[in-house]
Amino acid sequence: MSPHAPPDPDFAARVRDSFGRQGLMATLGASLSRVEPGLVAIVLPFRPELTQQHGLFHAGATSAIADSAGGYAGFTLFPADSSVLTAEFKINLLAPARGERLVAVGEVVRSGRTLTICDLKVYAEAGGARTLCATGLQTLVCLRDRPDTQTR
Amino acid sequence: MSPHAPPDPDFAARVRDSFGRQGLMATLGASLSRVEPGLVAIVLPFRPELTQQHGLFHAGATSAIADSAGGYAGFTLFPADSSVLTAEFKINLLAPARGERLVAVGEVVRSGRTLTICDLKVYAEAGGARTLCATGLQTLVCLRDRPDTQTR
Amino acid sequence: MSPHAPPDPDFAARVRDSFGRQGLMATLGASLSRVEPGLVAIVLPFRPELTQQHGLFHAGATSAIADSAGGYAGFTLFPADSSVLTAEFKINLLAPARGERLVAVGEVVRSGRTLTICDLKVYAEAGGARTLCATGLQTLVCLRDRPDTQTR
């Protein structure tokens, strides 16, 4: 049982639809692996196209999936006709992002009327082992009466 | 005249070589536009492959070029046989990242023996106008006696 | 000439009155030194009561005046019947906070309807010299129709 009760029962479809419209996630090769009330996970398989200068995942790739995971974790708890914006985030890179894939987990810490705060974690999976390689905090804004599918 | 005196006269070649090995920057379509002592700028032209759900630049793309710009700004002031790691960064998204291109500028605020702090700014250029769309702070680690070209 | 036009002509009196009600600022011995549209500076003279374990200013003292400087910088641009809350801030401690006094300067980077972003700088003044000892970023919330003097 989740501590978070999403006001929109179709939250998962809404998240998946919105994620599908993020050109960057497709470019990176990222996909949604969990969509739950207040929690979203995104998986990113390794490719040389995602690296920094030493062949590890670039911090920008790590941050991009962390930002989307947190943004959509918040979005699961938003009303149906709203949009989500990232106001800011901070991320600490704890260990080399090395492995077959990264898994970013965004989790809502506090969901308010306007601001939602998420915890961000990114794990590197290599040979069956999982290492926490980044941890972050994110502040989201809920834009009410601005459906996510509306053209900007 | 710069307040920063790079210990390695070949700093620009070292930065350009390292940037060329970042798979992610090529995937995004980013390129270096300025490499100066303590300052690096990166340009990212708009493509639908870089968007979030509303067709604007994804915060992950904004962050990725900001992180690289800051990292290489610090790297211009590092010794020849060192590497650079991002320890952490924080970024505030100030305005919609809309336009023909983004320009990320990383600038060294303080360069110490181990830690270097950079200021990050990202501008959106649209129809000749330039808007500050993100501002951030970044902490870098200088790894001495670990040449950037060494295999990890 | 300021780029910021405060909607409330009495912004300075409103800031000074509110600052006077902050018990912590009196406890620390801090005072307002500048109150301008979008910019507030706070001075904190050195006392052993403000130190960390090595006799320098404690990062908590540095942060406290930086937070108040930024909060009131934002507040100068808010409507008369509003309140200000800090949603979050991040601060990098760049150099030892050593000297006769600290001066914190908060400056508005972007003032929006709900969120305001401020740049934070703290300088240590010692023997006539001024050193930048901390730099930060802060996100403020404007609570409309909630006068600052209202009891909570």
Place this chain on the structure above:
Amino acid sequence: MSPHAPPDPDFAARVRDSFGRQGLMATLGASLSRVEPGLVAIVLPFRPELTQQHGLFHAGATSAIADSAGGYAGFTLFPADSSVLTAEFKINLLAPARGERLVAVGEVVRSGRTLTICDLKVYAEAGGARTLCATGLQTLVCLRDRPDTQTR
């Protein structure tokens, strides 16, 4: 059983001695409540001398005890002849800091040779109930061969 093994068996005495030399903690009225390998908690009873303009705990007081709790959490895992410095921290204020006392908990997420990353949480206790009022992340530097008691 703790996942962290402190290299100095006298870590708790070292932390308590150092905390006792922090003038600011005495000024605020803060005291240590837990000193464990990789975890330190600090309690701060409410006083009007610690408030912001609405009579709640000032974010500066919340941040000051969070910074000390994290700093000393890291310090528990440092060698005997080292010192600790805060490089940076970020804190989100989640809920009004209202109550009889605040409890800040700093916990080590990753302890490296040079950098240590801590998770920061601050709880407000009111009438027997405990509310998470702030969450943060902190980067510490371990200065080796620089005993904490050495004059600077």
